[in-house]
Amino acid sequence: MIDCVTASDIDDYNNDGAVALRGIVNAGDLQRLAAAIEDDIKNPGPFYHGYESDDSRFHGNLRLWETHDTFRDICVNSEFPRIARTFFDSQKVNLLYDQLFVKEAAMGQRTRWHNDQPYWPIRGWQVLSIWIALDHTTTENGRVEFVRGSHKWGRWFQPEVFGKTADIADYERNPEFEDIPDIEADRDKYDVISWDLEPGDVYVFHAMTVHGAGGNNSGSRRRRGYTVRYTGDDVVYDLRKGLSKPLICDDLEPGMPLDSERYPVVERA
Numbered sequence: 001m002i003d004c005v006t007a008s009d010i011d012d013y014n015n016d017g018a019v020a021l022r023g024i025v026n027a028g029d030l031q032r033l034a035a036a037i038e039d040d041i042k043n044p045g046p047f048y049h050g051y052e053s054d055d056s057r058f059h060g061n062l063r064l065w066e067t068h069d070t071f072r073d074i075c076v077n078s079e080f081p082r083i084a085r086t087f088f089d090s091q092k093v094n095l096l097y098d099q100l101f102v103k104e105a106a107m108g109q110r111t112r113w114h115n116d117q118p119y120w121p122i123r124g125w126q127v128l129s130i131w132i133a134l135d136h137t138t139t140e141n142g143r144v145e146f147v148r149g150s151h152k153w154g155r156w157f158q159p160e161v162f163g164k165t166a167d168i169a170d171y172e173r174n175p176e177f178e179d180i181p182d183i184e185a186d187r188d189k190y191d192v193i194s195w196d197l198e199p200g201d202v203y204v205f206h207a208m209t210v211h212g213a214g215g216n217n218s219g220s221r222r223r224r225g226y227t228v229r230y231t232g233d234d235v236v237y238d239l240r241k242g243l244s245k246p247l248i249c250d251d252l253e254p255g256m257p258l259d260s261e262r263y264p265v266v267e268r269a
């Protein structure tokens with residue numbers, strides 16, 4: 001067990017599919033992360049995908065840790081791998097990848113409802129994301145929302161683009177996946193949970209949990225979210241239709257453990 005995760009956090013994560021942890025990232029790391037995010041906005045890494053035509057007011061990028069020392073340090077050397085292992089109760093933790101979601105003030109585009117694992121070339125249950133708030137994050141500026149318990153539905157939803165993006169983000173139709181219902185139009189039917197966050201607080205959520213986020217309707221406050229994804233013992237590489245192309249790794253075959261340069265082991269019991 002690690003100090004910042006309680007038994008009740010683990011119960012909430014297992015039952016609900018998402019939990020908020022407070023004060024996880026210290027002020028120094030937050031400052032370094034904020035600077036790294038500005039670096040990526042000014043000079044985006046290769047997997048940049050602005051979600052609003054050519055405009056970067058919804059700046060998305062992934063696999064940042066591979067080209068930027070600060071992102072690498074946070075993914076590999078922070079408390080995050082130990083936090084992931086605590087939730088998994090696993091022998092090892094692999095880093096899957098990291099991702100950036102910056103919504104500038106008055107950038108009203110929602111992040112569509114989805115679950116993550118259909119986008120990823122893996123199978124297994126021990127898969128989680130840690131979403132770090134860089135700003136005071138509320139409904140007004142687009143906090144992330146989760147459908148309670150949806151990680152246990154066993155439903156794989158067809159990946160779709162979040163908005164207008166570059167070519168890296170087109171997703172082949174997978175006939176085994178279903179279209180996600182219109183949760184936003186029918187919110188009352190779902191048990192939607194979320195929490196306001198302060199900078200340095202995080203959401204921890206399962207890769208099958210259905211989630212989305214509002215647009216940023218604040219006239220003055222940004223909403224910078226940085227997510228790191230980890231896997232545990234039971235996860236292996238997999239290939240199927242509908243995957244996010246930048247996550248496919250030619251060095252691995254379906255069924256192999258992820259351990260590789262691309263998906264390194266970052267923590268062991």
Ligand SMILES: O=C(O)CCC(=O)C(=O)O
Pocket residue numbers: 099101111116129131144211212213225227
């Ligand atoms: O920050 C957002 O708008 C979406 C975050 C998300 O979908 C994720 O981290 O998986």
